[in-house]
Amino acid sequence: MDTKEKIVETADRLVRARGYNAFSYKDISAPLSIKNAAVHYHFPAKADLGIAVVEREISGFIVKTAEWAALPEDEQIMKLFEVFERYSRDENICLVASLASDFKTLEPAMQAKVREMSDNILSWLTACLEAGRNKGLLKFTGPAATRALLIITNLQSSLLMSRIKGQVIFRQITGQLLEDLRS
Amino acid sequence: MDTKEKIVETADRLVRARGYNAFSYKDISAPLSIKNAAVHYHFPAKADLGIAVVEREISGFIVKTAEWAALPEDEQIMKLFEVFERYSRDENICLVASLASDFKTLEPAMQAKVREMSDNILSWLTACLEAGRNKGLLKFTGPAATRALLIITNLQSSLLMSRIKGQVIFRQITGQLLEDLRS
DNA sequence: TTGTTTACTTACTAATAAGTAAGTAACTTA
């Protein structure tokens, strides 16, 4: 992995752990044993780095969902839950929630990327829920797009609440969520 | 309203709008036409101010829920939704979500206050749901404490998502949430 | 009336932030 990728990966971790406004270029350069200016070489302004982090997440999500595409829809939902469970274990929150908190302080170009990221996730989940219901694998009332919103907000905030009240919260939320989708 | 109260109120708005790590003492002193050092006079360190903001929210919540106590439980839930709707209109997020995002950067004393705040909200909602179900006013499956978690995470993240995708998201989420609680 | 407390202001400090200009060593291309 080259330096540029390492920088984006480190920034990603920092955004999830501490928030976009709570990390500096020093927090990235120090663990990589490079100088602050080396980060600026690859990402002149902080917004350039922020956009790169979001773009990495967008393409990562596309790759993951493509790998899951052949699975039954209920299992695809489980895969999504597993992604969030890994964040929960590390006491990290999801990128959408972290950047939504700081949304008003972000540059317009970065706000647009965050919007793109959340649209991608919601469209995928909506399509997955719709198909799963049609096949009888999933049960829920109302429009699939609305149910997708409810589920994604549960997952996002389960990570927020897990930080405050411990990991047990995550399992409590996802456990009930799965039960609701089955009956 | 005296200066000290005005400072806490301004800080509250800033935490909800921009986040705890994205506002400075200048952002508080400037609109109140006082000097930066005046804020430090009332709140020596930023954590003291942060704790005051959370304590104000805790006592505000206790006052509000006491006022609702005589209402039927389904109407009490509606009152809670209305509180969040006001935040939604101002594109603000709730204190718990904002401070959970920055949780790892907060001082232990402030983390404890945030924990107290979220415990208060969850206990109230759990008791309200339980009583409402017993009276046949509300319908849901599983433990009331778990359902409270699901609802509060929906509300928290509805404000986050409303910022990104517009206010319509808030009504979509709360509309379905209310329908789920009635059938 | 004198002393004390309250609620500030003035004028700072030390640390850290993002960002830049100029230099350099190694690799790549014509």
Added chain:
DNA sequence: TAAGTTACTTACTTATTAGTAAGTAAACAA
């Protein structure tokens, strides 16, 4: 092999941050 180009480092600037020390004017108390 000479001339870029890439990927940095060194050394800096400017702005902002939280926080402080010392002074002051007005209210209050003995």
